Amino acid sequence: MEPSQEYMYAHVSIDCAIFGFDGNELNILLIEKEGTAAQKLPGSLIYQMEDTDSAAGRVLCELTGIRKMSLRQFRCFSSPDRAMDPDDVAWLEKTYGRPVGRLITIAYLSLCRINRTLSAAARRKAAHWCPVSDLPAMPFDHNRIAEEALCEIRQWTESEPAMLFELLPVKFTMAELRALYEAIYLRRFDIRNFCKKIARIPYIVRLDEKQTDVAHRAAHYYKFDRIAYNQLRQSM
Amino acid sequence: MEPSQEYMYAHVSIDCAIFGFDGNELNILLIEKEGTAAQKLPGSLIYQMEDTDSAAGRVLCELTGIRKMSLRQFRCFSSPDRAMDPDDVAWLEKTYGRPVGRLITIAYLSLCRINRTLSAAARRKAAHWCPVSDLPAMPFDHNRIAEEALCEIRQWTESEPAMLFELLPVKFTMAELRALYEAIYLRRFDIRNFCKKIARIPYIVRLDEKQTDVAHRAAHYYKFDRIAYNQLRQSM
DNA sequence: TCAAAAGTGTTCGATATACACCCATGC
DNA sequence: GCATGGGTGTATATCGAACACTTTTGA
Numbered sequence: 001m002e003p004s005q006e007y008m009y010a011h012v013s014i015d016c017a018i019f020g021f022d023g024n025e026l027n028i029l030l031i032e033k034e035g036t037a038a039q040k041l042p043g044s045l046i047y048q049m050e051d052t053d054s055a056a057g058r059v060l061c062e063l064t065g066i067r068k069m070s071l072r073q074f075r076c077f078s079s080p081d082r083a084m085d086p087d088d089v090a091w092l093e094k095t096y097g098r099p100v101g102r103l104i105t106i107a108y109l110s111l112c113r114i115n116r117t118l119s120a121a122a123r124r125k126a127a128h129w130c131p132v133s134d135l136p137a138m139p140f141d142h143n144r145i146a147e148e149a150l151c152e153i154r155q156w157t158e159s160e161p162a163m164l165f166e167l168l169p170v171k172f173t174m175a176e177l178r179a180l181y182e183a184i185y186l187r188r189f190d191i192r193n194f195c196k197k198i199a200r201i202p203y204i205v206r207l208d209e210k211q212t213d214v215a216h217r218a219a220h221y222y223k224f225d226r227i228a229y230n231q232l233r234q235s236m
Numbered sequence: 237m238e239p240s241q242e243y244m245y246a247h248v249s250i251d252c253a254i255f256g257f258d259g260n261e262l263n264i265l266l267i268e269k270e271g272t273a274a275q276k277l278p279g280s281l282i283y284q285m286e287d288t289d290s291a292a293g294r295v296l297c298e299l300t301g302i303r304k305m306s307l308r309q310f311r312c313f314s315s316p317d318r319a320m321d322p323d324d325v326a327w328l329e330k331t332y333g334r335p336v337g338r339l340i341t342i343a344y345l346s347l348c349r350i351n352r353t354l355s356a357a358a359r360r361k362a363a364h365w366c367p368v369s370d371l372p373a374m375p376f377d378h379n380r381i382a383e384e385a386l387c388e389i390r391q392w393t394e395s396e397p398a399m400l401f402e403l404l405p406v407k408f409t410m411a412e413l414r415a416l417y418e419a420i421y422l423r424r425f426d427i428r429n430f431c432k433k434i435a436r437i438p439y440i441v442r443l444d445e446k447q448t449d450v451a452h453r454a455a456h457y458y459k460f461d462r463i464a465y466n467q468l469r470q471s472m
Numbered sequence: 473t474c475a476a477a478a479g480t481g482t483t484c485g486a487t488a489t490a491c492a493c494c495c496a497t498g499c
Numbered sequence: 500g501c502a503t504g505g506g507t508g509t510a511t512a513t514c515g516a517a518c519a520c521t522t523t524t525g526a
Contacts, residue, residue: 007282
């Protein structure tokens with residue numbers, strides 16, 4: 001068999017695009033590419049007896065301390081030249097203590113409250129939130145992964161709107177919810193129509209509690225009612 | 237490093253769920269698991285310098301002779317026990333002339349006219365269409381892949397309705413189109429409302445030509461107008 | 473009393489649903 | 500002339516889009 005016809009024998013990694021919402025814009029969690037000034041998506045080679053879903057869960061848990069974070073696999077990136085840059089090749093070898101060679105990655109999407117305290121491991125890796133409008137150039141194909149993850153968010157929240165509430169505080173105002181929709185769909189929503197639409201949704205419930213200490217009329221808080229959500233889903 | 241902590245080093249395959257439509261039901265293209273009586277999804281290990289998209293294109297082209305078949309990656313299957321059945325392990329070793337060990341697969345979805353003449357390679361592999369309601373037990377996790385592919389079709393055709401017309405003859409009747417929708421969405425559509433809806437779609441155009449040799453009033457043929465379709469998509 | 477954001481209602485057009493009858497053709 | 504499937508229209512409900520003013524609160 002000619003070299004070009006050898007069967008692929010590859011290391012497999014997962015990379016996670018973890019999004020947070022700062023009240024205005026989506027942010028993505030980047031970590032330092034250790035030993036360099038560059039930043040990258042969190043990710044890791046996976047272990048022999050692991051599947052990619054658990055590997056992604058492991059990486060997320062290491063960074064955020066959340067054990068059961070929801071995540072969604074959205075794409076395999078396997079271009080032969082995705083890990084051909086000499087810097088990247090050398091970095092892989094140093095990080096994993098061996099030559100890595102052919103490397104394919106399974107990309108995951110996850111959502112996280114942006115003010116959540118990250119783990120010590122995250123601090124060591126200088127994890128930080130970066131607005132999606134201002135992403136740096138990243139190693140491997142991480143810029144492409146981040147881009148495709150952004151598109152994927154829309155599809156995910158359409159098929160499972162409960163995901164949205166992983167980006168918001170437990171109690172949130174209508175304005176915050178609307179800002180989130182605007183950040184995801186990259187368009188404006190009319191306030192009046194938006195309120196009407198939300199009012200029709202049984203699993204978003206208005207609380208009696210209102211904002212305090214605001215320099216204008218205080219807004220009501222709302223919360224996500226998971227029980228009502230599950231009931232609604234079941235009946236569909 | 238303990239054995240359980242070894243980094244995964246794996247062979248990578250692609251598996252294709254190729255759907256056809258027999259006028260009544262979706263069918264999926266199965267091939268013989270060579271040397272056995274079992275049937276499986278078409279697939280193959282991929283080569284070292286290939287990415288998964290081209291590998292899937294290669295496998296599809298080998299079977300159907302279509303060079304530019306549209307296909308959609310939808311999921312990586314990587315459970316450690318997906319290729320642990322002793323029969324499957326032995327079959328892999330025999331087929332690929334080596335022990336294969338850890339194997340992950342990237343699953344693809346594709347659509348094909350069911351009356352298309354398949355290639356000589358397909359005939360050698362006893363390729364045949366199998367109604368999705370009547371799938372046999374298949375090796376590896378191919379049953380699960382087929383199931384998830386079925387769900388994926390709906391999402392694909394919603395985001396890219398042009399895909400539907402890869403399942404229909406070039407000229408098709410309204411009844412055929414409706415039957416296809418019914419097969420995909422597993423529900424009935426009211427004939428009158430369906431016709432109205434289709435009539436509003438600019439890229440489905442009615443031809444003057446009608447059926448002949450039918451024992452009742454002849455139906456008009458319709459065709460898919462790709463130019464109108466692309467124009468519509470661009471303007472969105 | 474002013475600034476700033478909250479909150480609310482009506483109208484209109486488009487779309488989805490429900491439903492029943494006449495038409496063309498081959499036998 | 501009848502059986503078979505083709506083809507059409509109307510009424511209603513729902514949803515999304517457009518659009519402007521009053522209310523509350525703190526400064």
